[in-house]
Structure formats: C-alpha cells, structure tokens
Amino acid sequence: MFGRKRQAPTPGTAGADRAEAPFSIYVLLSERLSYASHDVEAALAEDFPDLDWESGVLPDLPFDTATSPFSMLSCGAKLSVASITGGGPLPFAWDDLLPRNQLDPAVPEVQAIMASEAHLVINVTATGADIVDRVAAARHATAIAATFAALPIATGVVTGWSNRVIPAARLARTAQTIRDGGIPLLDWILPIWFTDPDAPEGHVSGATIGLAAFTGHEVEVRQSPLPLVESLTPLLMASTQILERGHVYADGDTLGHDGPDAVAWRIRHMKAGKLGNDTDRWVLLHPDSPFPDRKLLGRPGGRRTPPGLIKRQSSGETGWLRRRLVAFARAGAAPLQ
Structure with missing residues (x-):
C-alpha cells in the first residue's frame, strides 16, 4: 500500500475551497489587549526558533482589540503574511461548539471561555496546495495562537477550520508539540x-x-x-x-x-x-x-x-x-x- x-x-x-482557505484561529480573551507587533515577533523567534519568521521586515504597528484591531506578522518566504484582527462578533455559537467538543458548560475554565470579552483572529495562508505547505501554515498559525494563549488574560482558542475548542492552559502542550516538530492532531x-x-x-x-x-x-x-x-x-x-x-x-x-x-x-x-x-x-x-x-x-x-x-x-x-x-x-x- x-x-x-x-x-x-x-x-x-x-473541499477544494477548504484546502485553499486561510488557517484561522480565534484566541479568546477576558479583557482588552494591546501590544506592539515587533514584541510578538521577538517572542515567536524565541519560542519557536525552528519555524520561519522574518523579524523587522514589517512596520511595528500598535495593536489594540478596541481601537487599532489589525496587525501583521511575517511567516517567511513560503507563507503569506499572517494577519491578526480583533473585535466583531464570533462566527459560532457555544450551544453548538461545546457539545461537539464534549465540554461541560458548568466547568469553570469552560465558563471563562464563554465569558470572554475580547478576541483575536489569526489568519495564515499557504501559498501552495501541497500538504507540506498546508501543514506549515497551520503550524505557524498555531504557534502565534499559543504565544497569545500564554497570556494571563487568555481563556482559550477555537480553530476555525475544525471548530476545536481548546482551553488556554492546554495550549502549552500544543506549543511543545509544534516545537518538537510534531503534528498536534487532536488540536487540529x-x-x-x-x-x-x-x-x-x-x-x-x-x-x-x-x-x-x-x-x-x-x-x-x-x-x-x-x-x-x-x-x-x-x-x-x-x-x-x-x-x-x-x-x-x-x-x-x-x-x-x-x-x-x-x-x-x-x-x-x-x-x-x-x-x-x-x-x-x-x-x-x-x-x-x-x-x-x-x-x-x-x-x-x-x-x-x-x-x-x-x-x-x-x-x-x-x-x-x-x-x-x-x-x-x-x-x-x-x-x-
């Protein structure tokens, strides 16, 4: 075989549309978030050195989920520039997602996810259709999401392509899988x-x-x-x-x-x-x-x-x-x- x-x-x-769409991940936050793009670039280069990041090639844009909800990060020559946006309604319903993910709304960490007051949307697009291009894009999107999920105000993430809901604390394990060169199958x-x-x-x-x-x-x-x-x-x-x-x-x-x-x-x-x-x-x-x-x-x-x-x-x-x-x-x- x-x-x-x-x-x-x-x-x-x-199916063809899904195999060409950006990999989108929603990072849920308990409160408003502000940051500078180059600070995030530095964190990614330190935490995920084996992935392709190009620091300093894009403007150091200030980001704020309330007032300036847009920034970009370079993901190397073979992937598109990652976009990060904030604000707007979430495109999913908890009544649908929680049962699918077998999550109990009575559990405190799940309640925190549902009560999130702000969020980020991370988009990374592969420039090729090969599975290696697609996996590389998903790895970069996951690495960016894991960096934000490590913040104390992060409550969880939702993968846009699979509707997988992941509590923020579990992203540390996902991040380690990415660092080790593995595939976080059950997170994808x-x-x-x-x-x-x-x-x-x-x-x-x-x-x-x-x-x-x-x-x-x-x-x-x-x-x-x-x-x-x-x-x-x-x-x-x-x-x-x-x-x-x-x-x-x-x-x-x-x-x-x-x-x-x-x-x-x-x-x-x-x-x-x-x-x-x-x-x-x-x-x-x-x-x-x-x-x-x-x-x-x-x-x-x-x-x-x-x-x-x-x-x-x-x-x-x-x-x-x-x-x-x-x-x-x-x-x-x-x-x-």
Missing part, C-alpha cells in the same frame, strides 16, 4: 459521531472535521459494529497517515495493523453531496459493516484516480512530513521536490 506514487482524487468545490481535527438512520442498532458512524483543510477530504467511519472507542481508532489512524506520513489513499485500499487479530478496514471514496456530505470523504468500512457501499458508491476504482489537488509521494515513514517541513523552512522560496 505504501511507496506508490499516487494522486488524490480531485475534491468537490467545498475534531472527531464527531453522528446518527446514520439506515444503520442497525448498535452500529456507530463518525467523521473528522478539519482534515479537509489540508487535503480537501474528510475521513469517516460508517456503520461500524465495534464500540465507539474502538471505532475511533481507524479514524485517527487514517488521519495520522495522511498528515504525518503524507499518504494518499485510493478507492478500494485497506487500512489495518499487521498481526493475527488485524482487521482490514475497506476504504471507499465518497464524493461531496452523497448522503448529505458537504465535502468528499474517505469512508472506512469494517468487514462486518452492513453499509451498502457498492450500491451507493459503485465498484472500487482505486487504480484509476483522476489528477488531484494534492500531489505527493507517500513513503510510509512516520518522519516523512517532519523531514519535509524542515526542508520547507530551510528552502525559503525554493520549490520542494
């Missing part, structure tokens, strides 16, 4: 569970929110006969293979561990609009799943995938993306091969 040169199926309009995507009206009783279905921001596709488990926690494993396994190993799936592939008790999950490609999905999805099917994939999706066509938005060579090695990201930071404007 690994090592073959593939092109991912072209996602539909919604949000696994959710949904009711499939056609599923037999006791079968669960779930999907990722946010993976499409990197590839144009989400991943889902459909009508799994396993308990919820066990059904979550292939969902995260597939997400990890895509983000950390740069793997490209084909319709009809299988996913699973080696060993006598291994379960080979079948992988089917579901186009946007099918069964109400707003983006293309890779559907993971347990061997005992009753989901009628051939009836609804046709015969697997994994060996004839059309040209994709994201083009890359899969290595199957965990450190593949980390090495590419290091090369990305060192290459500046030079294209990666």
